[in-house]
Amino acid sequence: MIGVRPAPSTPDGVRWPHVPPDDPSGHTVDGGMTAEALDVTLERRGPWTVLALAGALDFTTVGSLARRLDEVLAGAADRAPPPRLALRLADLAFCDSSGVNAIINVHKRLVAVGGRLVLVAPSRPVTRLLDITGLARCLTVTDTLPDGPPPGSRPEDEGG
Amino acid sequence: MPGVEKVLRMLGELLRAGHLTGIEQLPGLVTKQAAVADLEQVHIYVADLRQQVLRELTGQGLDAGEGGQELPIENTLAGRAFRDVRTIAAPGAGAGRQRYWVPILEGAERLGVLRADAADGDADADADADGDGGDDVRQALEHLASMIGLQLISKNLSSDSYARLRRTEEMNVAAEMQWALVPPRSFANGQVTISAVLEPAYRVGGDAFDYAMAGDTLHLAVFDAMGHNIAAGLTANLSIATCRNQRRQGVDLASISDRIERVLIEQFGPGRYITGVLADLDLVTGRLSWVNRGHQPPVLIRGGRWVTTLNCLPAHPMGTDLDLPVTVCREDLQPGDRILLYTDGVTEARDAYGREFGLSRFTEFIIRHQADGLSVPETLRRLMGAVLAYHGGQLQDDATVVFCEWHNPIPDRENRVL
Secondary structure, three states: OOOOOOOOOOOOOEEOOOOOOOOOOOOOOOOOOOOOOEEEEEEEEOOEEEEEEEEEEOOOOHHHHHHHHHHHHOOHHHOOOOOEEEEEEEEEEEEOHHHHHHHHHHHHHHHHOOOEEEEEOOOHHHHHHHHHHOHHHOOEEEOOOOOOOOHHHOHHHOOO | OOOHHHHHHHHHHHHHHHOOOOHHHHHHHHHHHHHHOOOEEEEEEEEOOOOOEEEEEOOOOOOOOOOOOEEEOOOOHHHHHHHHOOOEEEOOOOOOEEEEEEEEEEOOEEEEEEEEEEEOHHHHHHHOOOOOOOHHHHHHHHHHHHHHHHHHHHHHOOOHHHHHHOOOOOOOHHHHHHHHHOOOOEEEOOOEEEEEEEEOOOOOOOEEEEEEEEOOEEEEEEEEEOOOOHHHHHHHHHHHHHHHHHHOOOOOHHHHHHHHHHHHHHHHOOOOOEEEEEEEEEOOOOEEEEEEEOOOOOEEEEOOOEEEEOOOOOEOOEOOOOOOOOOOEEEEOOOOOEEEEEOHHHHOOEOOOOOEOOHHHHHHHHHHHHHOOOOHHHHHHHHHHHHHHHOOOOOOOOEEEEEEEEOOOHHHHHHHHO
């Protein structure tokens, strides 16, 4: 995979938007993104932990996503009910092979503890990638979060 | 004008003395023996890895090119001989003489260009009632160039200087592994023509290709390992070694790809994978069988214009251990059909505005240049130039193309009977 990749804005190329721990709406507003960095926005929606990815998931940004996933899934094996994770990919413009690897790894981790991963509303390039690699056949890809309104239907999520 | 006997003597002596000659001694040996056939001012030029310049092989120094000339492949007579794969004669060698530029080939692989001065064979040809007398000089030169090609290929295996002469940039370790891994970039026989390119030539990471003949079967494969580093190169090396090992034992395509997966997991655990297409082409019937392991589908070009992708339900990338069934797909080719295996670095190269090079630009480029009568290796050389230029001269991903044309099999059937 290839992408136009300007120098990342931070040493690891990732900026985490501030997530208020007790935001009553449970929503966060995307803090905006610069080209080819990765923004990860966390929200809790009922039983689901939703990570919305925006920008580029590649070998320069994947390490930080992996750390974020570690935080989210820490102690997941002991938790009841098993964790449900949704990756919202509507604003993921680019994903390379290391990004694919991260997605496969989190899928395996969740399956191992009886949890679930869904990929929600992947962008066109990501859809193409999931089709080509065959991953669309092993992972759950949906337009909307199960048991909930479409994640893209709220004004906060529109227009990034 | 060299007589047949003189040419035979030259070639015989090059064969005999060639056994005990290294790359460093080759220019001296060639000069001496060419004189036997009245060929003078003989110089050997070798193409660099990217095929952008021709460097003179002098035999001097660590790269065997000290004190030699460097000629660009664009806009020179030497370059035209290389690009068009034909002998070119031009004035400049004095009265009654011509300066010849002759492509040095080994099979379908272009290695460089031979320069020599000789009596004006073409002028003789004009005066010759049969019109073939003047071909003697060209024929002698082309025989000499073929002999040099064979010598370069055999001596190259024990030479660092040849590798050094062909490099215009510093090479990284991963690329060093990949170039040692892949077969020659071009191959042709009466049944099939294959040509491949691999970029960025000096910093390639996880891309690799392979092909080999066994009886009436041509094996073809293209691989793209995750990442762009030495680990990606190791993944590609292990995959190709496993692929060769298994197919040489008669293992079928789906099982080969499963075996590659197992070997990768045994060696690296989870977290390293490779995508690829593995194919077999029956050169008698034209039946193409292939498996797709999470890779861009091959492209079929028919009749010089009709283009389609060869879709086959992909199984998961090898090494991801996701347990999808592997499907073997089949397509009956027609004589003249061309198959392109490629990696996404070709189609996903982006210009300054982020626009992709794209599949249609890629296939149109191939079709247009083939229609112009260019050879397959030259078409691919120009394609990579275009991809690199599109991306501002620096590729960030590996880009590989393997081109395969299946010829009309009927003449070969007749040959086989004979």
